[in-house]
Amino acid sequence: MENLNSYLIVSAVLFSIGTIGVLTRKNAIVMFMCIELMLNAVNLTFVAFSRYLGNLDGQIFVFFIMTVAAAEAAVGLALFISFYNNKESIDVDDANLMKW
């Protein structure tokens, strides 16, 4: 088994990539995917810690995060569809009715 830090670093890298994705992409679905990527990075951290610490709390947490991700995916995608129905687009640039 690799040591804890390797996993943590990988997860950090993935988290950062996810962050960058959210900040740079304009397609709402891609943004959401990037968020999923961030959540997965967190999951990896949890599992790694869990394994290292020898308790399963972290893995349980991951389990719940996955549920949450699923729930969010359902609601989020419904929102996207609803948005798309109104705007014929899923580009967040088009979500600019309200500003200033």
Add this chain to the structure above:
Amino acid sequence: METLFFLIITLVAIVSAILVITCKNPINSALSLIMTFFCLATYYVMLDAPFMAAVQVMVYAGAIMVLIVFTIMLLNIRIDASKKHSHKLIFGSIIGFFTLLNIAFVLMRSRAAVPTGPYSGDMIKNIGHTELIGKEMFTNFLLPFEITSILLLVAIVGAVILAKKKI
């Protein structure tokens, strides 16, 4: 050997993650993301958490990503071809970089807790990961588990209310 394997997986994971955020076509992004998820599942196996790996593949790669891809197809989204926001890219990257930097520093200079838990690798191998997880979940984490049911109900209701053509 294991290290090499780890490195390869890592390489794949990071490259596919980068692809997620760089691919112009959302479908490609989604596929790359699935790739990343598989890599993560591999990590979970390496971390003695086979149950998590299974769930990862089923829930994430299976359910969530299918949903996403389905939506992308449904909405028939054009390729993300609108003009590039280079400043956005730059600033986003800088922030991402600093996020990474920060976290890296945190990890380098941090002290994780002293491992005190009872669940060693051997124990997991002996008893079985799924059973242990199940025991934990239905004893210590019963309430969160119950909450997820409500969460999923809310999500279902919400999705219906938002996306159903006619209510």
Add this chain to the structure above:
Amino acid sequence: MSNVLSLTTFLPILGVLLLLFIPKDSKGVLRNVTLAVTIVTFLVSLLILTGFQTNAEFQFVENVPWIAAGPFIMRYNIGIDGISLWLVILTTFIMPIAVLSTYTAVEEKVKEYMVCLLLLETGMLGAFISLDLFLFYIFWEVMLIPMYFMIGIWGGKNKIYAAVKFFIYTMVGSLLMLVALIFLYFKGMQAGITDFGLLQFFDLKLDMATQIWLFMAFAFAFAIKVPMFPLHTWLPDAHTEAPTAGSVILAAVLLKMGTYGYVRFAIPLFPEAAHKFAPFIATLAVIGIIYAALVAMVQEDVKKLVAYSSVAHLGFVMLGIFAFNTEGITGGMLQMINHGISTGALFLIVGFIYERRHTRLITDFGGLSKQMPVFATIFMIVTFSSVGLPGTNGFVGEFLILLGAFESQLRWWTIVATSGVILSAVYMLWVFQRVMFGELDNPKNQKLLDLNAREITIMVPLVVLIFFLGFYPKPFIDKMDPAIKKLVAQVRVASVNAMAIPCVDPTQMPAGVPASAMPPGHPAVNMPAGHPVVESPAAPVANPHAAK
């Protein structure tokens, strides 16, 4: 009888409840009911006056628990002494007059107007009677609301700016005071003080730095309300835009909150700091006197002129208060009452002609004496009261202020301030001349009617008081005297205790004015400051001819 203070304070609220049941359109009933309520309030307040024992103690005290949560205990703690007594009476006295003044001036939204007036009365009375710092603060803020609406709804064309400026200006100051108040409470808590009761804080010993900060916060809030130069600019705007009754109340009572705040709170709570700041505040007061007078002189709008004259008058009050002696503070207190009467009357007068002509520009008038002799007479009396002619109320206050200040370390300030007496004559008489004297050449003015019975009824009590206070201020002074003496003693003891303050020897030059600033060799200037006391005429005093 024991809670007559509460009764007085909250009677107007009862009046508000009464008003709510009167239909909007019966304006006459609304007005009369409001008038009746204010008159009853005034009569009840007379009970306070008659029951008041002439001593330095707080009387009619009511002290019941109110809020007790966390570190704080607030109590409904009220009472009056000689200082607040007259301000309470002034308030209840001015209110019927203010109400009467609106009988024809306010035709729209009468109900709301009357409600505002009554709420305002409660707010003002509450602030004057509070002995609990927190309670005081509540009333202090509550007062703003009806006044804000009065300016904003029934005001002139620039009313919104004026109303918002009034509100925010005051709010900034009072919120900083709130911070200081809380800080003071925690300081007190360390010394064993258990609630916000004002009296306990008088005995609190604070170190100099704390006192200075707290004093600054309090003084800032009160200075805005007074208003002192250079924080006065909300006042001309507010006055100009406010309806007559609003201006009257603003001038007569609301501004007194500021000066009262100094007397009741800022000075006795932080006496050492007050001493330290006395030259500074006196400087601002004196600048205010001169400055406001000069600015008043060139105003084109009568109301604005009166507003600036208020700034000058309140400058006198501040000077008197910061003399820290009985004469000065008595003068200051009297001047508060006087200013309430005189300037209130001036605003009423401006209101009368505004109602008739719908203009307040001085140039639109001229020669009104011919057309309106009664008005002219009253205007003149009030003008001279405002100028401070002996025999009118204005003089007694001004004189005592100047006398007290001259006795104190503020001698040089007094001399400058006294010249404000000249300037006040200039601008008041000038405006009087331009409005009342000269040819009655504007055709619109030729049809003006003289004051009617109602208007005369409004003015007569004020005029009577102008002379009464001018010739026989004794009852007023006597009632407030013990309280003021107590205050002076409080402050004096503190000044002796203060380490960093030079002792307040009347012969000592104030630290703020270096002797070198005086023209050298000028006998008139150098003399009163540090001239050696010559006991016997045989002493070798300067006689230029003796050598010859």
Add this chain to the structure above:
Amino acid sequence: MDMILIPAVNMAPILPEILLSVLAMILLLINVFVPGGKKSNLAYISFLGIIAAGVLVAIGWGAHIESFSGSVVLDNFATFFKMTFLVAAGLAVLISDSYMEREGCNHGELYPLILFSVVGMMLMASGTDLMTIFLGLEVMSVALYVLAGFNRGNKKSNEAGLKYFLLGAFSTGFMLYGMALIYGATGTTRLFKIAEVVGQMTLPTTNIMLVAGMLLMMTGFAFKIAAAPFHMWTPDVYEGAPTPMTAFMSAGPKAAGFAALLRIFLVALPTLQVEWSQVLWVLAVLTMTVGNITALRQDNIKRILAYSSIAHAGYALVGFTAGNGTGIAGILFYMLSYAFMNIGAFAIIILVTKKGETNGNVSDFAGLGFKHPLLALAMTLFLFSLAGVPPAAGFIGKFYLFSGAIQEGYIWLAVIGVLNSAASVYYYLRIMVYMYFKESTEEFEWVKVTAPIALAIVIAAVGTLIPGIVPSVILEYAQMAVKLI
């Protein structure tokens, strides 16, 4: 293979949650079987359910019960916050019906969603495990994402849902990462165990993983309470969401965010107070200033109240920074009064705006003061309370918040706070200026005041005024709630 023995659990701490969940599910069923027609009945039922839940919550006052192996607790702190959520939800339910009817999106699912989000909030307030809190937060959030975009035919509502969802999920990422780091640093997710571990650490403040975890986790809650710089979603979402939901979102989730954050910081990380109060200091100043200053130039009334809501989070953070009994009690008090006054204000906005949320500018309030004096009077009361002018509850709340800061020596923070408060007066006054000082330019279209909305306004007004005059009625409870945490 052994059977899993589910331990005996005490359901008492989550009785209200169970009640509300069951009620919500019943409502869903009713909605399915009684389709179409008026949905008012659902509103009434849920209002009654909320009252019933309120009774249940109230019964639990004074108890201290831990349950589910330390996942959840029943204490006064939780009870107080639960009451706040119920107040917010009850008022929101009352003002929803006629609005939704007007906007043509009166779907029966609204009420179950509100109830579910309340369940989420309650779990946040009573959860003593990071997982419980996280899941509560998600239940609340997911429901709110839907509620924000509930009027799906409306582009603004849609957009609001989208923004809220994306940004909410994004912040969840940070929060989870923070929780992961805390888990890594302490080896547990139970709050009291974290406190135990941290308590045994030498120099916990130098444990960078712990501190970073704390900060990242705080980010997520800061997002929910709309603290700068995590506040950016607030104006847009508040503007776009259906007004009753805006009202609900401004009161409920904010309080829930504070509840969770307070519990985590005070129970799990009190040893790090030096660290978090420093951050909160900065956040408080930023939040107040950004909220108030930006609000000055807004014209849309919902946006104004959105920025004002940001500013109020800032005030509450002032009390949080102090971290003492006074300040925390101030937060509790403030959140409750804020629910009253803000939802009250939104209720009036609902009445003034027209279909499709047009007519939502400040200038559309012109002349309200004399056309509908009672309504305007109520609005005035709410606005003065928001501005912190006595004798409204808002003043007492601010008084305690700032007192807390002053007590701990954060004088400058208090000074910045009051200056902000003074600046904020401007935009509240501006609404009143339009209501009273300006004549309406167009004939006012009168929205019928239905009984529920009138009831809501009355409740809100009473709830704003009474605690202002006799604050002890609530403050005492807030004090007790704080003591037991």
Add this chain to the structure above:
Amino acid sequence: MFDKVWLIPLFPLIGFLINGLFGKKIKNEAVIGGIGTLMIFLSFLVSCGILMQMIGLPPEQRVFEKVLFPWIHSGNFKADMAFLVDPLSVIMLMVVTGVGSLIHLYSIGYMHGEEGFYRFFAYLNLFCMSMLLLVLGSNMLVMFIGWEGVGLCSYLLIGYYFHKKSAGDAAKKAFVMNRVGDFGFLIGLFTLYWWFGSNHNIWTINFVEIKAASHLLPFGGVVTFATLCFFVGATGKSAQIPLFTWLPDAMEGPTPVSALIHAATMVTAGVYMIGRMSFVFIKSPETMMVIAVVGAATAIFAATIGTAQNDIKRVLAYSTVSQLGFMFLAMGVGAFSAGIFHLMTHAFFKACLFLGSGSVIHAMHHALHKIHAHDDAQDMRNMGGLRKAMPITFITFLVSTIAISGIPGFSGFFSKDEILWMAFANSYHGNLNVVLWGIGAVAACFTAFYMFRLVFMTFFGECRINSKAKSYLHESPLVITIPLMVLGALAAVGGYIGMPKILGMLPNYFEHWLEPVFALANEYGSTYAHHGAHPSHAIEWGLMGLSVVIALIGIAIAFTMYVKNTELPGKFVAAFPTLHRVVYNKWYIDELYDFIFVNPCKAAGQFLWKGFDVLVIDGVVNGVANVVMGLSGIFRYVQSGYIYNYAFSMALGVVVMLGYYIFK
């Protein structure tokens, strides 16, 4: 009788209240005028009673203080409403009530038919009351009530014809200038009060108490400051340099007002005040010198202006200023009783002169009115030869003119000569005495000149009035001429009670009468006076003769220029145009004051208002608001509406927070 002293001011007060409140309803001029006159006459009677009683008392018992009621008591400060009866105040009482009664009587005729007749009498009564308060006040503050009260009445009466802008201006000017003086008075009061209080714990402003404590006062120093301040007050009230310009303008008021207020009584208040506090003033040699110099300078300065005026009342006004200068000169050289004496005689002859001029104006006005001409009824160039039409007026006027010119045998001679002699013989001002005497003598010469110029232009020579109006000129009614005759008689013989000792015919009753009042001052004075050789009787006789000669020279010049050779004035003007213009325009003092004080004040007011109040203060206030609003404008654009920007903000927040903790 002494304790009835409060009746004296009470009567005019009653008159004021009756006429002021009900005058408009009474309407009947006879009743109004009757009430007004009766009231002041009653005061006169009471005053006579007091005088009689006082004459019967030994000199040391002639001081009586009557406390009416406590007025302002605060801390150490005590001021009662109290009256002081002593020889000095009794003299003033007699002058004020006596002359006042006559002028009231005169006014009934003079003001006949004026709109606001009742107002006039009300004001006049009020004035008398104030003046009596001033005279009777036993402490500085009561005196100050009167002091400002007379200023008020002066304001009201000058502005009586309020529809005329000039009247309004003049009234305001009078009041403001008086206020400048009051400023000095107050500062002086404060200084004395503070000095006594802080140094000797004597907190008083009571004249009797100050007198008792006056030995504690140092010479010079603080006393100089205080007395100079008081003197500023006196210059304001008594129209001395530099505050004299209001008095000529005050002639805008009706003529009886000029006679009563601006000649006989109010303007002498400054002199009276110095007399009242002689024991303080004398303690400051510097102040005494200043008073003397200012008095002398005013005397000559006003006299020069008087020579060039054409308005009959303005000539008299400058004459008044000049005569007041003489009185101050007397005070300044320590000749207090001489000053008071001149005050009294001046009251007689100047009142007579003013009333006479009023009679002339009345007639002129009447005549011009009949023919609807708009010539100036007060311009002497329109008069001439009136002695035939108005014999009584002429005779009384001539008598008074002779008196003021200092022709022996008439009252003015005694008093003025006494002053000139004291100026020469005084032992306080070293070698300055000759100068003072010289200036006084020249001023006397000018006096004789312009007064006779006035007489000649008005009563002698050709009648220059519009010829049609000539037939309408006739003598005034009896109600006007009776006061003239009484005053004329007093002007002629009034001086005999104060005849200088050297003439030896009568003892100087006046000086003896005032002796107890001024004894203390003289005692203090003697401590620093030069005790050199006292000028001999011969010198005194010589100077007396010289002053008579000087007066005669003045008369002669006037006679030459305005009776014999009437072209001379024109030639003179042609020869010295600049001088004439400057003198005619009163040395441009008004313009100078406008330039130095009035305009800068207005400019400062404008600047402070528009420049400072609006621009700077409100600029800062609104500026803060605008900056905040501007910030708001910037902040709101941060809210771009784009999700990734919002996300960016959040991420940035996280990075900064983490970064701070990691790298700190």
